[in-house]
Amino acid sequence: MSNNSDSAVGHAHHFTDMDQQREASTLGMWTFLVTEIMFFGGLFVAYALYRSMYPEAFAEASLRLNLLLGAINTGVLICSSLTMVLAVRDAQSGKVKGLVRYLIATIVLGSAFLVIKAFEYSHKIHEHLIPGSSFQFAGPFGQQAEMFFSLYFMMTGLHAIHMIIGIGVLSVLLYQAKRGRFTAEYYSPIDVAGLYWHFVDVVWIYLFPLLYLVSRH
Amino acid sequence: MSNTVHHSVVDRENDYIHAGYGLKSWLLTVDHKRIAILYLISITIFFFVGGFFAFLLRLELMTPAGDIVSAETYNKLFTMHGVVMIFFFLIPSIPAVLGNFLVPLMIGAKDLAFPKLNLMSWYVYNIGGIFALYALVNGGVDTGWTFYTPYSSTYSLSNVVPVVIGAFILGFSSILTALNFIVTIHKMRAPGLTWFKLPLFIWASYATSIITVLATPVIAITLCLLLFERLMGVGIFDPALGGDPILFQHLFWFYSHPAVYIMIIPSMGVISEVVTCFARKRIFGYKFMAYAIMAIAIFGFLVWGHHMFISGQSVYAGFVFSALSFMVAIPSAIKVFNWTATLYKGHIEFRTPILYAFGFIGLFTIGGLTGLFLASLATDVHLTDTYFVVAHFHYIMVGGAVMGYLGGIHFWWPKMTGRMYNEAWAKFSALILFVGFNLTFFPQFVLGYLGMPRRYYIYPDEFQVLNVLSTAGATILGLGYIIPMVYLLWSLRKEKNVGTNPWGATGLEWTTQSPPITHNFEKTPVVTGEPYVYQEEEKVVE
Amino acid sequence: MSQHVIPQKVYYLVFVTLILLTLVTVDVAFYNFGFLNIYIAMGIATVKATIVALYFMHLRYNPRLTWLFAGAGILWLFIMFVLTIADYITR
Numbered sequence: 001m002s003n004n005s006d007s008a009v010g011h012a013h014h015f016t017d018m019d020q021q022r023e024a025s026t027l028g029m030w031t032f033l034v035t036e037i038m039f040f041g042g043l044f045v046a047y048a049l050y051r052s053m054y055p056e057a058f059a060e061a062s063l064r065l066n067l068l069l070g071a072i073n074t075g076v077l078i079c080s081s082l083t084m085v086l087a088v089r090d091a092q093s094g095k096v097k098g099l100v101r102y103l104i105a106t107i108v109l110g111s112a113f114l115v116i117k118a119f120e121y122s123h124k125i126h127e128h129l130i131p132g133s134s135f136q137f138a139g140p141f142g143q144q145a146e147m148f149f150s151l152y153f154m155m156t157g158l159h160a161i162h163m164i165i166g167i168g169v170l171s172v173l174l175y176q177a178k179r180g181r182f183t184a185e186y187y188s189p190i191d192v193a194g195l196y197w198h199f200v201d202v203v204w205i206y207l208f209p210l211l212y213l214v215s216r217h
Numbered sequence: 218m219s220n221t222v223h224h225s226v227v228d229r230e231n232d233y234i235h236a237g238y239g240l241k242s243w244l245l246t247v248d249h250k251r252i253a254i255l256y257l258i259s260i261t262i263f264f265f266v267g268g269f270f271a272f273l274l275r276l277e278l279m280t281p282a283g284d285i286v287s288a289e290t291y292n293k294l295f296t297m298h299g300v301v302m303i304f305f306f307l308i309p310s311i312p313a314v315l316g317n318f319l320v321p322l323m324i325g326a327k328d329l330a331f332p333k334l335n336l337m338s339w340y341v342y343n344i345g346g347i348f349a350l351y352a353l354v355n356g357g358v359d360t361g362w363t364f365y366t367p368y369s370s371t372y373s374l375s376n377v378v379p380v381v382i383g384a385f386i387l388g389f390s391s392i393l394t395a396l397n398f399i400v401t402i403h404k405m406r407a408p409g410l411t412w413f414k415l416p417l418f419i420w421a422s423y424a425t426s427i428i429t430v431l432a433t434p435v436i437a438i439t440l441c442l443l444l445f446e447r448l449m450g451v452g453i454f455d456p457a458l459g460g461d462p463i464l465f466q467h468l469f470w471f472y473s474h475p476a477v478y479i480m481i482i483p484s485m486g487v488i489s490e491v492v493t494c495f496a497r498k499r500i501f502g503y504k505f506m507a508y509a510i511m512a513i514a515i516f517g518f519l520v521w522g523h524h525m526f527i528s529g530q531s532v533y534a535g536f537v538f539s540a541l542s543f544m545v546a547i548p549s550a551i552k553v554f555n556w557t558a559t560l561y562k563g564h565i566e567f568r569t570p571i572l573y574a575f576g577f578i579g580l581f582t583i584g585g586l587t588g589l590f591l592a593s594l595a596t597d598v599h600l601t602d603t604y605f606v607v608a609h610f611h612y613i614m615v616g617g618a619v620m621g622y623l624g625g626i627h628f629w630w631p632k633m634t635g636r637m638y639n640e641a642w643a644k645f646s647a648l649i650l651f652v653g654f655n656l657t658f659f660p661q662f663v664l665g666y667l668g669m670p671r672r673y674y675i676y677p678d679e680f681q682v683l684n685v686l687s688t689a690g691a692t693i694l695g696l697g698y699i700i701p702m703v704y705l706l707w708s709l710r711k712e713k714n715v716g717t718n719p720w721g722a723t724g725l726e727w728t729t730q731s732p733p734i735t736h737n738f739e740k741t742p743v744v745t746g747e748p749y750v751y752q753e754e755e756k757v758v759e
Numbered sequence: 760m761s762q763h764v765i766p767q768k769v770y771y772l773v774f775v776t777l778i779l780l781t782l783v784t785v786d787v788a789f790y791n792f793g794f795l796n797i798y799i800a801m802g803i804a805t806v807k808a809t810i811v812a813l814y815f816m817h818l819r820y821n822p823r824l825t826w827l828f829a830g831a832g833i834l835w836l837f838i839m840f841v842l843t844i845a846d847y848i849t850r
């Protein structure tokens with residue numbers, strides 16, 4: 001967030017010291033995450049409502065999602081959270097090499113998630129499961145299944161946009177880290193980006209069972 | 218700042234306005250005070266755009282027949298009036314202008330926690346504004362500012378998409394400002410400035426920011442869903458396609474009821490500062506005022522269903538929402554009583570800001586009490602979607618929020634610019650605003666009670682007298698908004714003449730020069746005493 | 760605040776737990792517990808989310824203020840859910 005400081009170590013002019021600056025960044029990110037909770041929250045309310053209105057359709061539509069790819073993606077994201085937290089840890093102890101390595105790993109894993117997601121999306125296009133005029137779903141629940149897929153694409157799409165933003169932010173931080181911008185005293189951008197990354201992971205932790213595991217029994 | 222040529226000028230004018238010259242120094246500034254000025258310019262433009270629509274609406278309603286505009290145009294006019302006034306003026310008004318300017322000054326900080334985000338918020342605001350203005354010149358939008366589905370998502374042929382995108386983008390600018398305030402108030406208070414020594418304007422800004430942060434994302438996602446539905450042709454809210462339109466209303470009002478508090482709470486903060494200053498007395502029940510602000514902010518989230526009594530919501534839910542709505546009256550009443558008690562036996566100095574404060578207290582009380590009629594299930598069935606509702610929320614939002622905003626502008630104008638405006642003109646315009654406002658909106662209570670529905674461009678003949686009164690009032694009201702523009706701008710031609718503390722007010726912002734230097738204070742202030750120590754004057758009188 | 764450097768072991772332990780819980784949640788989805796299905800799935804997800812917040816996001820080592828903010832987010836989400844859904848189930 002605020003990286004107004006002129007040098008790598010000094011705090012920005014309007015803060016009294018490094019601690020105040022770091023605490024401000026952390027609190028700022030948590031505040032932002034609260035807005036994110038409410039942002040995704042609206043979608044979850046819609047999901048809860050329509051799932052309880054159309055349980056059979058949601059069950060049937062959910063079976064059309066690829067469980068294997070979904071599960072693999074969950075694993076990929078959890079791995080990326082691990083590498084992210086290790087990046088923060090190395091930043092805390094001033095190990096720039098490790099920081100760079102773990103940032104790269106996180107970016108690679110995040111991108112892998114998106115590639116797999118893109119595969120899933122292209123399958124859905126093939127199967128005419130994109131909501132709208134081309135949507136086709138055999139059986140009595142066509143319209144209600146379309147609702148499931150509308151929510152599926154909104155939820156996973158917004159999640160993917162958050163991933164893309166996260167990868168963008170991490171790439172900038174990677175560039176800065178390589179140039180020695182971060183030290184054991186000044187690493188709050190890494191810390192704060194980590195919070196964001198983990199939050200996006202948490203969202204997926206809920207999306208995965210809600211979308212892929214409605215009724216596998 | 219620089220060279221020898223301007224040396225004498227630089228010496229004399231050492232303040233944030235003269236900290237840099239040229240457009241670039243303003244458009245790329247990270248100084249919270251300059252960003253406040255940028256916001257002041259932007260929202261004033263939108264205020265007059267929204268006001269122009271109101272003028273056309275009132276003009277049309279002069280006569281029972283539709284003689285100036287068509288029904289379709291009328292729909293677009295009241296929609297654009299609502300959208301512009303609510304999203305582009307009222308929501309950002311006090312936080313983005315006065316809040317931006319004052320929050321760091323009042324807590325003894327050099328700037329907000331995230332100055333770049335602050336600047337970004339202004340750009341985001343303007344980008345949202347461009348979308349709205351684009352929709353405007355492209356033929357407008359006719360859904361009402363509430364964007365109710367399925368009309369907005371399926372049937373309306375107007376520019377729903379750009380307006381909704383504009384409102385969506387705008388939400389981020391409020392969120393950025395609010396986030397900045399929250400972190401700044403938590404982390405950057407001057408040494409010794411504990412929570413219960415904070416000015417009530419800071420409490421109000423904090424409460425507002427909390428609401429903004431918790432509520433705005435919900436409208437953002439709701440508008441996203443609306444866009445998705447409209448662009449993809451699917452049925453998230455359209456009952457014909459399996460959706461539920463009432464869900465839209467739930468999500469919409471989850472934001473939009475608290476949004477009323479985003480508009481009114483900052484005004485309450487301003488009024489608290491003004492009342493205590495010009496009564497020359499400590500604010501009555503300081504802690505209760507602080508708690509009441511927080512209580513309003515929190516209760517405000519539990520009442521949204523009172524907008525949906527006749528929408529098909531369950532009667533039990535309606536009952537609960539009605540009961541909870543009455544609860545908000547308690548902290549609101551505490552505030553009104555405490556302002557009154559502060560004024561009681563005060564040595565009131567009748568300067569312009571307190572005239573606005575008087576206006577606020579009276580009009581807010583009327584607006585609040587008529588709100589109780591609308592929160593009662595039985596009366597609401599009769600009054601829903603009539604002019605009674607229109608009058609009620611204009612008493613809150615114009616009589617309350619705008620009076621507070623203008624009162625605040627008049628109170629802190631000397632601090633912001635270093636100049637004092639013409640007091641006689643200012644008092645005169647405060648007076649005609651009050652008269653014009655009541656003449657405009659009081660007849661609307663009667664009209665609504667008699668059953669005139671809102672959002673129609675024609676009406677039965679028997680309502681004409683009251684409508685003509687209302688339009689006449691609106692003309693006076695309009696004048697009351699234009700006069701301050703003139704004398705405030707005129708004051709800028711004068712020499713700086715106000716000194717550090719023209720009102721003899723307490724608060725850290727009055728301890729630094731007017732206008733302040735870029736870093737606000739020469740030395741970080743240290744706070745030891747209570748807020749609002751207006752005792753000395755009383756001793757003098759004794 | 761988060762200057763506290765936590766042993767790598769903790770992170771690996773959390774990671775293993777998260778992977779295991781993912782496998783569990785997939786596995787239990789193949790059994791039918793009736794109306795409990797959704798609660799089980801959400802319960803496991805909430806445990807995972809809590810672990811991520813506590814350890815990966817260092818909430819455990821953060822001051823109470825951070826807890827307050829995170830808690831407020833969850834509480835308000837709860838308000839939105841309860842008051843909205845309450846309307847539908849009482850019609």
Ligand SMILES: [Cu+2]
Nearest residue numbers: 474521523524
């Ligand atoms: Cu309301």
